[in-house]
Amino acid sequence: MDTLLSGQIDFKLRPGSDETLTRQLYDQLRATILTGALPSGYRLPSSRDLARRLGVSRNTVSFVVDQLAMEGYLDASQGRRPTVAAAAETKLVSGRASPRRSPIPLGVSRWGALLRKADWPFANEGKPRPFSPGLADARAFPHDLWARYLRRAARNALASGATMALNQPVLQAALLQHLIEHRGVRAETRQIIVTPTAQAAIELIARVLLDVGDVAWLESPGYGGARAALEAAGAVVRGIGLDRSGLSFKGRRDRPRLIFVTPSHQYPTGRLMPINRRRELLAFADTVGAAIVEDDYDSEFHYDGRPVAALQGLDDSGRVFYVGTFSKSTFADVRTGYAIVPAGLVEVFEKAQRHSGQIVPAQMQSVLADFIADGHFAAHIRRMTRVYRARRDRLVQALDAAVGRALKIVPPAGGMQLLAHLDPRRDDVGLANRLARAGVVARPLSRHMTGERTERGLFLGFAAWNEQEIDAAAVLIGRVMRR
Ligand SMILES: Cc1ncc(COP(=O)(O)O)c(C=O)c1O
Structure with missing residues (x-):
């Protein structure tokens, strides 16, 4: 059901598709105007003619023309054939400007920059994933x-x-x-x-x-x-x-x-x-x-x-x-x-x-x-304090068993994560990347530094993971570090 407007524009309307014919015609006619394919001042065929050529009802065409006129894309006054409005092609379509103009790129504020x-x-x-830091056990x-x-x-x-x-x-x-x-x-x-x-x-x-x-x-x-x-x-x-x-x-x-x-x-x-x-x-x-x-x-x-x-x-x-x-x-x-x-x-x-x-x-x-x-908040904190303490201890033991002295850990007196220091000559970013590929999150300590000084280590969250998950991820750390 292809039809031409002045021999240059194809409308492809698909009856029976999920979108109504009205919606299809609206979208296509609007896009045609926006891209400049129909220049401003272009006179559309009469709605009767257009309906016949497109194989749709005259009501459908009239509705679309009225809608586009209301939005300012067409000038349509009683008894006259609608024309494409002046400068209608400069409006935006799907956030993109008309390809006929070279748009000035949007800058951002100083804050944005x-x-x-x-x-x-x-x-x-x-x-x-284990050991993403800062996560509570939901x-x-x-x-x-x-x-x-x-x-x-x-x-x-x-x-x-x-x-x-x-x-x-x-x-x-x-x-x-x-x-x-x-x-x-x-x-x-x-x-x-x-x-x-x-x-x-x-x-x-x-x-x-x-x-x-x-x-x-x-x-x-x-x-x-x-x-x-x-x-x-x-x-x-x-x-x-x-x-x-x-x-x-x-x-x-x-x-x-x-x-x-x-x-x-x-x-x-x-x-x-x-x-x-x-x-x-x-x-x-x-x-x-x-x-x-x-x-x-x-x-x-x-x-x-x-x-x-x-x-x-x-x-x-x-x-x-x-x-x-x-x-x-x-x-x-x-x-x-x-x-x-x-x-x-x-x-x-x-x-x-x-x-x-x-x-x-x-x-x-x-x-x-x-x-x-x-009192539920305080009770939850009391319960999770017991759980997290056990997980902290479990992680310390599991790392000790899996890695031994290559990681130096001072068990934290509180909180949800621990820091394991590495020999300063080791590349903690490279190690964290290899661990990520093995399925373990371990943030490199060096990425937490501001300024010249650098320390190396792995920052590990233990709170959100149960003891089996902690053991399994510690074994993975051991394997990756021995490679
Ligand atoms: C030290 C520190 N401060 C603040 C926050 C932010 O907490 P929120 O998740 O409420 O933004 C975090 C989150 O991990 C954190 O580690």
Whole structure:
């Protein structure tokens, strides 16, 4: 059923296909105009003529012509044959401009360009496998119980009407209570901002605090997600080395605007920053006027001894931002994190949340609030602490059996991952690539470094994998390392 318009255009209409003849004719006529094959001013045959030539009803043709006229592709006035509208071919089709013009490429903003360059090597690792770091065991989460809370929150939302608050007071109150008891933070409820992931909180903090060219300190080795957020904000990111007490900054003369630290379990070494170093860091930040971002990402899990209270609780001058996440303490897809921001900055952070859309659904916030208030959150953490401690020990033993001394491990006192140091002459990136091909995720320590210094090792998450999975993957590591 091929038909010509002025001898040059083919319309191929397929009766009986999944798409209606109206839709087919609309798409083809519009594409013909957009590509410039029918130039502006071109006069279409009358609808009767067109219908006859195409073998479709006149209604079909009239509907398509009216629709294209309404969208501005055709000029059609009563009693006159429709013509292709002036410049109609410059409209976009499927996101592509007309091939007759050479389009000016779209640029990105300075933020976009910085983000493009920002370094975060593990952002797209694909499907989780042993030993992907940072993953909680979603299989061990009480999903049936959680589903009851979800149902209840959905019903309540219908009954009470959704609340417009960005940060739901019920969650702020329940979470603050939990953080006061377990982490020793000091804050008012309104200081808690609830974000989709901790990464989102870090990104908001970087955007609100930093100007292009500001100096930001990051532990080296340290957390790549923070490095990406700081670099995208235009900061000059300096990697600061560690000693046994964590961030080692004595004698430095530069004046950072922001200092990012993981004092409870240094990421990725697992080191704990003792109280003296915490005090020194706060005093230093006071002197230079820096903000401190305390990322307390997985500090719920402690295996040996009692946890040290958060840096935020020691801060008297309102310069510590405390960041946490539910993605480690519940399951990754919960996509809820939070920050405690200084009292004087609550308003600007709420505005930043609203403008960037970093808002967690009210229903999810109310589920988390009830889950915490009813004691299930603390109970889950207690249970998973026992499970994860056993997995940590299992991984240490399994690696010892499979690899022996080639990996040096100091079992971490908490958290969900461990660092196995390699001889500094070994290529940890090459080893991690070979392990990936064998089906094991092991992040190379050297990719966590910022600056000149390099250490080598493998960073392994143990929390999400059961003991058989841990044993099997450790055996694979042994095999690959002996090759
Ligand atoms: C040190 C550290 N901080 C923050 C995060 C981010 O957590 P979220 O998944 O809530 O963005 C992670 C995630 O792995 C992490 O390892």
